[in-house]
Amino acid sequence: MTNPISRHDDIVTENLGAETVVYDKASHRAHSLNQTVALVWASADGQHSVDDIGEVLHRELGIPADRDVVLMALQELAQANLLEKPAETSSNLMTRRQLARKLAMVGASAAVIPLVATVLAPTPAMASSIVGQPQGQECLQEIVVDLEKYYQKFEDSPTAQQDLQNAIQAYEKGNYNAEVQDLDGMLQALGLPPL
Amino acid sequence: MTETIAITLEPPREAHVAAAGERASACVASYRAYGVSITLRTTAQLMAALPSPLIPGAESSALETNPAVVFRFYPAPSSAGRPVFVVGEGDRAIFASADLREATRVLESQMHLRAAALTEQYVFVHAGVVQWGGRALLLPGASHTGKSSLVAALVAAGAQYYSDEYAVIDLQGRVRAFPRQMRLRENGADKSDGSDAAEPVRASALGPLPVGWVMSLRFRDGAIWSPKELTPGQTVLALLENTIAVRRQSELTLSTLKLAVETARAWQSERGDAAHAALEVLRIIGENSKIHGVQPDVSQGRTR
Numbered sequence: 018m019t020n021p022i023s024r025h026d027d028i029v030t031e032n033l034g035a036e037t038v039v040y041d042k043a044s045h046r047a048h049s050l051n052q053t054v055a056l057v058w059a060s061a062d063g064q065h066s067v068d069d070i071g072e073v074l075h076r077e078l079g080i081p082a083d084r085d086v087v088l089m090a091l092q093e094l095a096q097a098n099l100l101e102k103p104a105e106t107s108s109n110l111m112t113r114r115q116l117a118r119k120l121a122m123v124g125a126s127a128a129v130i131p132l133v134a135t136v137l138a139p140t141p142a143m144a145s146s147i148v149g150q151p152q153g154q155e156c157l158q159e160i161v162v163d164l165e166k167y168y169q170k171f172e173d174s175p176t177a178q179q180d181l182q183n184a185i186q187a188y189e190k191g192n193y194n195a196e197v198q199d200l201d202g203m204l205q206a207l208g209l210p211p212l
Numbered sequence: 213m214t215e216t217i218a219i220t221l222e223p224p225r226e227a228h229v230a231a232a233g234e235r236a237s238a239c240v241a242s243y244r245a246y247g248v249s250i251t252l253r254t255t256a257q258l259m260a261a262l263p264s265p266l267i268p269g270a271e272s273s274a275l276e277t278n279p280a281v282v283f284r285f286y287p288a289p290s291s292a293g294r295p296v297f298v299v300g301e302g303d304r305a306i307f308a309s310a311d312l313r314e315a316t317r318v319l320e321s322q323m324h325l326r327a328a329a330l331t332e333q334y335v336f337v338h339a340g341v342v343q344w345g346g347r348a349l350l351l352p353g354a355s356h357t358g359k360s361s362l363v364a365a366l367v368a369a370g371a372q373y374y375s376d377e378y379a380v381i382d383l384q385g386r387v388r389a390f391p392r393q394m395r396l397r398e399n400g401a402d403k404s405d406g407s408d409a410a411e412p413v414r415a416s417a418l419g420p421l422p423v424g425w426v427m428s429l430r431f432r433d434g435a436i437w438s439p440k441e442l443t444p445g446q447t448v449l450a451l452l453e454n455t456i457a458v459r460r461q462s463e464l465t466l467s468t469l470k471l472a473v474e475t476a477r478a479w480q481s482e483r484g485d486a487a488h489a490a491l492e493v494l495r496i497i498g499e500n501s502k503i504h505g506v507q508p509d510v511s512q513g514r515t516r
Binding site: 029030031034036049136137138139171175181204207 | 449
């Protein structure tokens with residue numbers, strides 16, 4: 018049987034009381050390790066066996082030294098990809114419910130059941146507020162082409178600028194007929210067909 | 213036909229505006245926003261149509277020769293002949309709409325997002341923020357998840373508006389105001405009429421606050437209010453899940469969020485109606501305020 022080793026490459030951590038928050042720069046996932054898992058993660062250095070780590074939990078949490086608790090914590094860590102090397106063991110893993118029952122029988126709090134909560138860090142695109150974009154990429158490219166053709170013309174045309182300003186003011190006042198007329202005026206100044 | 217026009221413009225109040233040569237309509241505004249230099253190139257006419265402040269908490273600055281990001285906002289006729297307002301970033305058009313207000317809001321949001329993504333002096337979390345009892349109440353959540361309606365309901369109940377978009381957390385873990393005009397939506401559509409619910413206040417007029425509470429609430433029609441208290445670690449995850457620059461600045465984000473949650477308590481729940489949820493949020497706060505040694509005046513939302 019080999020001893021487990023926790024992963025530390027591309028990892029950022031912060032301790033919050035008994036918990037540890039881990040940010041994985043490789044997967045851009047953040048994990049909150051409860052106290053039990055945090056202790057197992059900190060103890061999994063390749064030098065300590067599952068039984069050794071069970072003793073650590075006994076000492077720190079006051080629960081009986083129990084391989085099943087350690088193995089469940091290691092499974093949680095493995096699922097979060099926070100182990101460099103898992104423990105090789107022939108032991109069967111208990112279900113969470115079985116472990117909860119077992120710990121309850123010795124008077125341990127449910128809070129010591131190994132738990133890892135995980136979230137995915139957002140990308141800037143996920144954070145963007147752009148919704149309901151009415152134009153597809155193809156259409157936007159057409160606009161860019163149009164800009165190259167017409168924007169200089171717009172900048173050089175006081176009439177087009179004035180009409181646009183009038184259109185904006187009409188829009189803000191809710192006078193949409195005037196807005197359309199002024200926008201048509203702008204288009205005319207640019208040599209384009211009306212709306 | 214040659215016309216002489218006199219454009220009377222109210223200059224943007226928080227930006228340096230310069231006429232570009234003889235083209236009186238061309239306008240360049242330069243901002244220093246949370247340590248990030250942002251330039252906006254637009255027309256004077258469109259500049260006048262933009263909200264003020266365009267970036268809450270930003271300062272005017274001299275024109276930057278090498279800004280971190282350049283936005284463009286200009287009118288253009290589309291190939292279909294219908295005029296559109298185009299938002300560009302760098303040399304790339306990122307949005308276009310015939311609806312000026314919609315295009316304006318996208319420009320505003322994108323400028324905010326860039327400041328949030330590039331700053332190294334603050335951590336921006338997508339969250340509604342109000343002040344209650346001298347502390348910040350954070351409502352983390354992505355866009356279009358009902359933050360604004362809940363913030364509005366809390367303000368109606370006496371809380372002080374700080375933001376309906378971002379919690380701006382400084383490196384000491386305190387929350388700064390980001391008071392853009394509040395945006396309310398109905399069935400996904402913007403229902404603001406331009407006179408928006410909450411008048412913006414200058415960010416500098418609102419002091420930094422310690423975080424008192426974090427409420428991670430998800431809207432679901434008909435949801436039953438069932439709050440579950442979060443541990444500090446889970447609270448950090450609830451904020452981190454909505455932090456703009458965490459991928460780029462994971463160390464800074466984690467250390468700052470750790471400081472922010474040190475003084476906070478947090479709950480999560482599904483919620484339904486915003487007004488009902490606001491009352492439930494304030495009830496929880498009222499029941500748990502003494503733990504901080506602060507006696508908030510829950511009837512006023514102000515510290516005694």
